[in-house]
Amino acid sequence: MSKFKKQKDSSVPAVNTASLPDIVFMLLFFFMVVTVMREDNLLIENRLPVADQIEKLDKKNPISYVYAGKPAKGYEKFGTEARLQLNDKFAEITEIQAFINAERAALREELVPYLTVSLKVDRDANMGIVGDIKQELRKANALKINYTTGTGSAMDN
Amino acid sequence: MAKRAAPEVNAGSMADIAFLLLIFFLVTTTIPKDSGINRKLPPMEENDEDVIIKQKNIFTVLLNGKDQLLVEDELMELKDLRAAAIEFLDNGGDGSCDYCNGAKDPASSDNPDKAIISLKNERETSYSAYISVQNELVAAYNDLRNRRALQIGARRGFPEMDFVLMEKSYKDPKFIGNKDKLKELIDQIRSEYPEKLSEVQ
Numbered sequence: 001m002s003k004f005k006k007q008k009d010s011s012v013p014a015v016n017t018a019s020l021p022d023i024v025f026m027l028l029f030f031f032m033v034v035t036v037m038r039e040d041n042l043l044i045e046n047r048l049p050v051a052d053q054i055e056k057l058d059k060k061n062p063i064s065y066v067y068a069g070k071p072a073k074g075y076e077k078f079g080t081e082a083r084l085q086l087n088d089k090f091a092e093i094t095e096i097q098a099f100i101n102a103e104r105a106a107l108r109e110e111l112v113p114y115l116t117v118s119l120k121v122d123r124d125a126n127m128g129i130v131g132d133i134k135q136e137l138r139k140a141n142a143l144k145i146n147y148t149t150g151t152g153s154a155m156d157n
Numbered sequence: 158m159a160k161r162a163a164p165e166v167n168a169g170s171m172a173d174i175a176f177l178l179l180i181f182f183l184v185t186t187t188i189p190k191d192s193g194i195n196r197k198l199p200p201m202e203e204n205d206e207d208v209i210i211k212q213k214n215i216f217t218v219l220l221n222g223k224d225q226l227l228v229e230d231e232l233m234e235l236k237d238l239r240a241a242a243i244e245f246l247d248n249g250g251d252g253s254c255d256y257c258n259g260a261k262d263p264a265s266s267d268n269p270d271k272a273i274i275s276l277k278n279e280r281e282t283s284y285s286a287y288i289s290v291q292n293e294l295v296a297a298y299n300d301l302r303n304r305r306a307l308q309i310g311a312r313r314g315f316p317e318m319d320f321v322l323m324e325k326s327y328k329d330p331k332f333i334g335n336k337d338k339l340k341e342l343i344d345q346i347r348s349e350y351p352e353k354l355s356e357v358q
Contacts, residue, residue, distance in 0.1 A: 017172070024175040031182035049285040051292035053299055057191040058328075118191065121284050127220075128280030130287070138201050147288055148193035154292040155236060157285035 043078075044069035044085050049123040050152030057146055061114040064103045064142075066096070068129050069122030082125035084133065093129075096136040116144045123157065194291055199355075214266050216245045216274045220290055222281030235289055242297035246272050246350065256305060256349060269301075269350050277357040294354060301350045306342075313342050320346055 046069050057063060067085040071078040084091050086099045104112050117137060121130055137145060218238070219227040226233050228241055246269050249257030254268040266272035274294055278287055302320035310318050314335070318326070320343070326332040327339050 021168070021171045021175050024172055024179055028175055028179040028182065031179065031186055035182050035186045049288040051194060051288055053194065053292050053295040054192045055195055057193065063191075116195075118193070123283070123285035123288075125284045126280060127278045127282040127284060127287050130284055131278075131280065134198060138198050141201065143198040143200060144195070145198060146193045146195050147291065148191055149288055149292075151192070154289040154296075157289045 040065065040067070040085075041088050042067065042085070043072055043075050043088075043090060044083060045072050045122050045124075046120055047123050048120060048148060048150045049157050051147075051149040051154050052152065053154075054149060054151065057116065057118060057148070061116055062103075062107050062111050063116050063118050063146075064100065065118050065120060066099075066133060067120045068133065069125055082122065082129045084129065093132045093136055096133060097140040100137070100140040100142045114144070115142060116146055117142050118146045118148045120148045194288070194295060196291075210271075210273065211267075213250070213264055214271045214273060216242065216266070216272065218274060218276045218290065218294070220276075220278040220282045220286055222279045224283055224286040226290065235293065238290065238293045239297050239300070242274065242294055243300055245274075246297065247301060248272070256308070258304075270348075273353045273355055275355050275357060295352075298350060298352050302346050305346050305349060309346075310342065313338065315339060315342060 044067055046067060068082055069085075070080060070082055071090075078090060084093060084096075086095060091099070100115075100117070104115060107115065119130070119133065134145070137143070217227075217229055221227065226235060226238065228238065233241065244259060245266055246259075247257050248259035248265040249261055249268050250263050250265055251267040252261065254270075257269065259265075276290065276294070299321060306315075306318060306320040306323055310316060310323070315323065315338075323339060323343055323346075326334070327336060327343060
């Protein structure tokens with residue numbers, strides 16, 4: 001029956017791209033949801049050491065970040081020794097107590113005892129500054145700390 | 158006048174707009190990956206009374222300014238530290254520790270409850286070396302606890318789980334199982350191998 005014999009179109013039909021925006025939107029929403037904008041602008045070098053016996057920092061509890069390391073490129077006028085950074089600027093060791101108190105004041109009261117201080121210290125910093133920071137944190141009674149590290153074998157440090 | 162149909166909006170550039178947004182978020186995304194070693198600092202108040210601790214119950218680890226490791230006054234490589242710490246903690250010299258597998262050497266620690274690791278560093282020590290040592294000492298405790306968890310876990314209804322996995326499951330809201338029993342088991346193992354790490358200022 002020649003009725004069913006369609007005239008065959010020999011050219012390849014174009015791929016339908018109507019669903020392309022949907023796919024792209026899906027990706028877009030994924031990245032929008034997981035995006036966390038950087039809170040602090042780092043003025044220091046901050047290459048974290050690695051360790052393998054690590055625990056995840058619990059996001060349910062409030063976290064304050066304390067950075068330390070050598071001033072980064074462009075900030076050489078602050079010297080080559082490891083410096084402390086709180087929020088967006090260089091700070092002195094003595095400012096830690098005020099910083100912790102300010103962080104506490106911003107929290108709901110029931111969360112204050114759970115405040116964890118995350119120490120993000122550059123691997124090349126020496127323990128002098130870390131010891132000083134720890135001493136100040138003890139004075140401020142912020143005793144829960146976390147040495148924030150990357151993941152890897154400790155032998156590579 | 159002929160009725161004109163409303164022209165269709167061209168949606169061809171929608172993909173471009175979406176791509177633009179996508180690329181923006183791709184670039185600004187930092188997937189948070191914060192993890193590290195949790196520690197608790199000792200509180201500030203001074204207690205005057207000196208607790209007398211037998212020398213044999215203290216495992217001294219000194220990290221000097223040149224990042225050299227001195228364990229019990231002898232030079233040691235970092236890779237041997239974990240085994241040495243396990244040997245010390247698991248010694249069980251006074252025989253009161255029936256789950257210890259150590260050498261029961263009377264010259265070493267009495268039992269895991271009394272054994273204290275004392276970590277000392279100098280101001281010139283580098284932070285990465287310090288973290289490595291902390292990591293190895295935590296690993297020593299974790300190894301012992303894992304072993305203990307595998308030993309007694311099966312009888313308590315948590316077979317094939319080591320200590321690290323137990324802690325993870327306890328925090329996991331999707332974990333199916335008796336969390337009260339798990340907590341009890343975790344606390345028991347914690348008290349059998351308590352983490353006694355003191356840092357000298």
